[in-house]
Amino acid sequence: MSLLKLADVTIRYGRLTAVRSVSLSLAEGEILFITGPNGAGKSSLLRAIAGVTPPAGGRIDFADHDVTGRAPEDIARLGLSMVPEGRDVFGSLTIEENLLVGTGMHAGERGWRARAASALEEVYATFPILKDRRNAQAGLLSGGQQQMLVIGRALMTNPRLIAIDEPSLGLAPNITDQVYERLIALRRQRALTLLIVEQSSTRAMMVGGRMILMRGGQVMMDGDASAMGQSEAMQDAYFGYGEH
């Protein structure tokens, strides 16, 4: 049964169409990479899923709810947590405060404080660096540390699906390795579904799982990451040769 289903989703900014009737579905526990050149509409798609940019057309279902055009805070409550590109930390808040922002939505449920505290400990266990500097202002962290913070923050909302936009952006390769290694470990521990926008298809292939290639707002290819690997068709689709 698919956790996330997109049917003919179209996104427009004024007269510019960023995404043209894209359909895809994602099962519980799956990893899906979305790759493609700049401007392919990857981030727009992610923002539509998270409710930040209501789609112009089509329908989005998450965990059997029609979330098309619903407010981001309602979609987050259903268990979908998005980590936008550019790692938006709340610079003026401390690291711990950043992490706690996501727990607010469960306030009122029985025992939510205990669950929040244990989630916090879990994130500190996954990302020890965050624990050492938990009272420092998040704005002072390095790129890699901020990436870990925003992933940790997404985890604090105890989501069923995490959608991450370009986790490797602006990070040194070894730092990106660390981040991915933690992501995979988390997926196994908590049966998490991952939707990752990743520009470098080689990174996607190393991790494995399913991959979609987008260009010009449309899905070009959809298949197993490692299989698609070096295939001729892959390069053509990526750079758009042999078309026109």
Place this chain on the structure above:
Amino acid sequence: MSARTSVARRTLATPLILSALLIVFALLAWFVGSKPFNQTIIDIFLRVILVVGLYIFVGNSGVISFGHAGFTCLGAYAAAWLTMPPMMKQTLLPGLPEWLTALQLPYWAGAGLAALWAAVWAALFGKILMRLSGIAASIATFAMLAMINTIYSNWEDVTGATSSVVGIPIVRTVWPYLIAAILAVFIAWAHAISRAGLALRAARDEPTAASASGIDLPRERLIAFVVSGAVMGMGGALFAHSIGVVTPDTFYLGLTFITLSMLVVGGMGSLSGAVIGVLFLSVLIQALRWLEAGVTIGASKFALPNGVQEIALGVVMILILARRPSGLMGNKELGWRRAGSVAPDVSGQKQPDLSKGVSK
């Protein structure tokens, strides 16, 4: 045929249509012939001059200026100094220099020099203020207005401080105000399609891209600031001649907000928006006042209670802005064919994307 004339030819329709609209209003006043109605039309033309003047800077640069009423004040007092009978200046304003006290110009010459005087001060203030942008620029221009108001409200010998300066020759015919309003519209149009105007509009929509491609933003803004200061100065001078008396707080917060509201309700991004904003709200205000004064329908006399006019005006403005956030005209210009505005954009509409931090 150079690029400039083609842009001119394509957009010439807008000022022509707007001028035609103003002429219709003037003919209406001539046709009706009653003095108070004549004065209503004069007030509408004055507001057209002031809001078009405001549009030249605010519309093109996207910076909300609270200071432009200050230039109207400078213009009004300059007109008073230049056109009042010398004998009256002797008693009321002893601090004026000799050559100015002796001077008594016709009103149109006075208005021209008043526009120049306001433009000079716009250049001086602009040199300092135009480096700022966004909310800092709005506050700095407001501080300029407050300074001008405080100085003019206390400079006893030169401005008569808070007491009204009276004795300014009154012009009661509609035609000079019509000509000035049409002049303002054409000045605004000419500036909008000039090199400086186009560069400023480009910078308004994409500041980073514009400065990356070599546009010296403060200089372009300064040009617009000076041109708009001159038009506001002319407006101030004619305002003085429309009622014959001026006080500093006529040109302070009240005027600032009514002109800004008319510009935003009409459509901040377009010259037609500025003019339509004035005409629409002025007619609305007159209609409400007419209702308040009392309308006899059949036997019964229906009249709104006093003071309802302002409340109704505020409510209508909120409703208009809610339904059309970028104003009545959006950013479109009146033209023969569906000619879009010079730079199509949706300045009134906040981009839905995560403009703060999360951007793609």
Place this chain on the structure above:
Amino acid sequence: MSAILQILFDALSLGSLYALGALGIALIFGVMRLVNFAHGDVIAFSIFALLWPSTDAVAVIFAGNLPWFLLVPFVLVMGAGLSVLAEITVFRRFRKASPATMMIASFALGFVIRYFLLMLFSSRPKSISLLPALSQPVEILGARIPLLQVITIAVTVAILFGLTSFLKRTRFGLEMRAAAENFTMARVLGVRANRVIMGAFALSGALAAAIGLILGSQTGTADIQMGANVMLMAFIATVIGGLGSLPGAVIAGFLLGAASVVMQVTLPIDARPFRDAFVYGAVILVLIFRPQGLLAARGTKERV
């Protein structure tokens, strides 16, 4: 010595009025990027709420002579209530509008409130003896200072600490600070937008009511334009302090109050009427050297 102390108290009490005002504006700007021009009219409304609507000169006290422990909450609730009502009926429809459109809408709302009060109460100021006990002078280190000045400063400091601990310690405060810095990101993490904004408006309305109380008991009159001057100075303080930064707004509020008092004391008699011109000149200078304000909140700088 007592003269200097006196000037210090004058500066602090005027500064706290401007600081409270600046706080009220910065709170709303934080969550909505809206400079609320109706804030001055909320101040006036919360005081007129004490009076029974009547246009004759003598004020008909409605809730005015409630004991203070009932009167103060009543006024705070009226201020917060009007502010939240304004959010629900007007500003909720302007979420997607540009800052200019929202600003003019807030001005139009202020216009409606002002003329509504004018219709109910007429323009003649109504005299109310609000908490009269506060205006007795008190002796501190040789300076005779009206009790009200001391109370104003104490109340402002108490509100500042109360507000900071609310923002720092409570969940709602945390969500409001997060929303103030990056509104959409906070929503993606499940923070309810409308509730946070309503909370900011309620707090801002209560702060406006507090200013109304202080002004009302200090001047003894309820006048429709009583909020206008404080609103303007508070608006300037918010921008100088660094828009969206609450501590910045408070510090700038105190600075403006101090500047105004010091100039009133130091300027020669014939330059004194021009006092405000000097204050505004200083405002321009500050903006030239620090366009983003003294304590620019980190998140508000435009990112490429």
Place this chain on the structure above:
Amino acid sequence: MKRRTYLTATLLGAALASTPARADDDRIVVGFATAESGFMQAYDKPAQDAAMIRIKEINDAGGLLGKQIEVVNADTKTDRAEGAKAGLSVIDQGADLVVVSCDYDFGAPAALTAESAGLVSFFLCAESIKAGIQGVGPHSFSASVLAAVQGATMAQWSYEKKGARSYYRLLDTWTEYNKGICDGFDWALPQLADATLVGEDTFKNEDASIAAQITRIKSLPEEPDAIMLCTMMPGAVSAIKQIRAAGINSMILNGSGVDGSYWLSAVPDLSNFFVPVQGSIYGDDPNADVTAFNAAYKEATGGDPSTQYVYPGYVLIDVWAKAVERAGTTDADAVVAELEKMNEEPTLFGPRTFSSEIHHQNKARYLIVETTNGKPGVVDEWTIPEAIPVADLMK
């Protein structure tokens, strides 16, 4: 296209409602171009009601020159541009006399329209020298007394009757009226033998606190005998309250702007506080007719007069009607000539004098109202011996 046709249609409708009717001699019309809404309404309406009372009295007694006085009005909405329109519209409705707003700044636009139409204009209660020949033209008058006379009266009366010697001058720079009061005080003080000005300061009406100014007063070697406070509502109450709260108990001398008991509850048991008035609204006026007038006012409007600024409205119609009676016509120049002949013309609220040099009162009898423990009452009467010369007034 839809928007443009809509605009022209509404305008046509608005225009037809106001067709002009020139003033002619078979009717006597008084036009009120005053504020019926906005901030000046609270100050214009009382004086206008008093004027209507006088008109009713005249009409009941058979009218003027055998004709009933008709009344037309137009609302200035407390806006200067609208004031000019209001003036033009009452003139179009055939007004022979144009009554304009209480405050000079808001009344001048309408008065100027009357002047250019060659009609007589009267300011309801403006107390600046400009409300007359100097500020409008030869056909313009004011029904009240110059602010300077109030300042001079307070100085001389406090010196002669209360033995005050050291004075402190506190000026609110907000309006021309305030400066007028202090100008009169400055003119009178040097003529008082050993009276001294121990200090002076200014403040702004809207200032939330005048603490700095009070500190300066308190730092004087010893408390001044009297403080000349040149201010008006609404800031006056806050200034008075803060002066007394700081423990300064000197006499406080004022202009008529603070007359009225409606604000006294804000400064509990205020004492040593003096206000010059043309007539007493407290029911203790030496002239019984004034108390009768107050009753007539209460009956006509449902409330007691709240300040003495009601009385000039009555005086206005009174002197104008007498001038029309004597001239036998409502023609402006004839009426002006008659008005300028009036010297110490008795009216209910003290004698009135007009001349070709000044259409205002630079000398008048004032009642002195003292407030003790929050209770105001008439305690004395004072007329400045010689009129304030026009040159000093135009300073």
